[in-house]
Amino acid sequence: MEEVDQMNGDTPVWVKVLYRYGVPAVIALGLTYTLTHDVSANVAAMRAEHQEIRFYLRAICINGAFSDADRARCVPPGETR
Numbered sequence: 001m002e003e004v005d006q007m008n009g010d011t012p013v014w015v016k017v018l019y020r021y022g023v024p025a026v027i028a029l030g031l032t033y034t035l036t037h038d039v040s041a042n043v044a045a046m047r048a049e050h051q052e053i054r055f056y057l058r059a060i061c062i063n064g065a066f067s068d069a070d071r072a073r074c075v076p077p078g079e080t081r
Helices: 013-021 023-064 068-074
Strands: none
Touching: 013 023, 023 068
């Protein structure tokens, strides 16, 4: 670790990290970071699509209902949209 501290001050941070932790660890960290962000973005997109699908299915249910009691069953308690 003393060798890292003695490296030139102009050395990029990623080179210091690579030297200190090794290539496999840096690759693993990079993949973890990338995949985590990609999965988070995909989950957010899926959640938005799920909400839209639920909205349309609820509208179909309400439009096809014959009575107020049937319409009330289309919307779960506590939900307004």
